[in-house]
Amino acid sequence: MRPASDPRDPAKDPTLDLERACFEAGAVAVIGVDEVGRGAIAGAVAVGAHAVLAGVEAFPRGLRDSKLLSERRREALAPEVAGWGPGEVGYASPAEIDEHGISWALGHAGRRALLALRTRGVPVQRAVVLLDGRHDWLTPAxxxxxxxxxxxxxxxxxxxxxxxxxxxxxxxxxLMREADEVHPGYAWASNKGYGSRAHYEGIAALGLAPLHRRSFIHGAHGMGSRAGAET
Structure with missing residues (x-):
């Protein structure tokens, strides 16, 4: 754990400043929420939720937004994050994304994560839920x-x-590494379902697999035209 007041790189390192402000205003918990896989063309979209309770003064050393960490560092950090406090990940399937759209899928994946936290005793209804971004896709769900x-x-x-x-x-x-073993040929172990060249070459050779988001791929022009940014 590193003290929350020990700035290693203020431009990139998170703090607990906003969480503390919420506690001072009366919140009993702050639940951070973030999505992964919005722009992928295969696989579920995932929404993580991590609860911080009042009185917490430190967090794992080296914690950053996952996009700023190497895969190796994320894997090493994950057990420390799990030990820091309660958290859950909710999912929405490719079929749900195709049927309802990505905003619906994000909201319901987030709701599923929060419901799982509530079953673990986290006071979700009395918490502040911090959602990354400027669009609230969670509340409608x-x-x-x-x-x-x-x-x-x-x-x-x-x-x-x-x-x-x-x-x-x-x-x-x-999950995408496991899926790569079931449906080889799309390089999911490396691209995690995003639209890399190897992924599109796999589609050209093998066609679509059950985990592909058909609504994301239909009408794509050229390799990687619907790849999306990895998040």
Whole structure:
């Protein structure tokens, strides 16, 4: 653990400043939420949720937004994040994405993560939920009101959201490596379902697999035209 006040690289390292402000305002917990896999063309979309309870003053050394960490560093950090506090990852399947759209899928994956946290005793209904980005895709999926707050760059600035991003990225990457063994030929072990050249070459040679998002691939022009940015 590193003290929350020990800035190693202020431009990239998260803090607990916003979480503390929420606690001072009366929140009993802060739940960071972040998504992984929005732009992939294969595999589920994953939404991580990590809860920080009032009184927490430190977080794992080296914690950052998952996109700023190497795969090896994320894998090494994941057990420390798991030991830091309760967290869950929710998913929405490729079929759900194709049927309902990515915003619906993100919201319901997030709701599933929060429901799993609630079953573990986290006071979700009395928590502040910090959502990375400026668009609130979570609230429309909820069956009851929660205190959801969006923040651009929260995955880099807030330790709770950075932890959520690491949880989601590590879990989803593992699922895509397993999927690569079941459906070889698309290089999922390396591209994790994103639209790399090897992935599109696999589609050209083998056709679509059950885990492909057909709505993301239909109408694509040229290799990687719908690849999307990895998140």
């Amino acid at each position: 909820l069956h009851g009101p929660l205190d959801v707050r969006t923040r651009v760059g929260a995955d880099r600035s807030c330790a709770s959201v950075a932890a959520a991003s690491v949880r989601a990225k590590v879990e989803r990457d593992a």
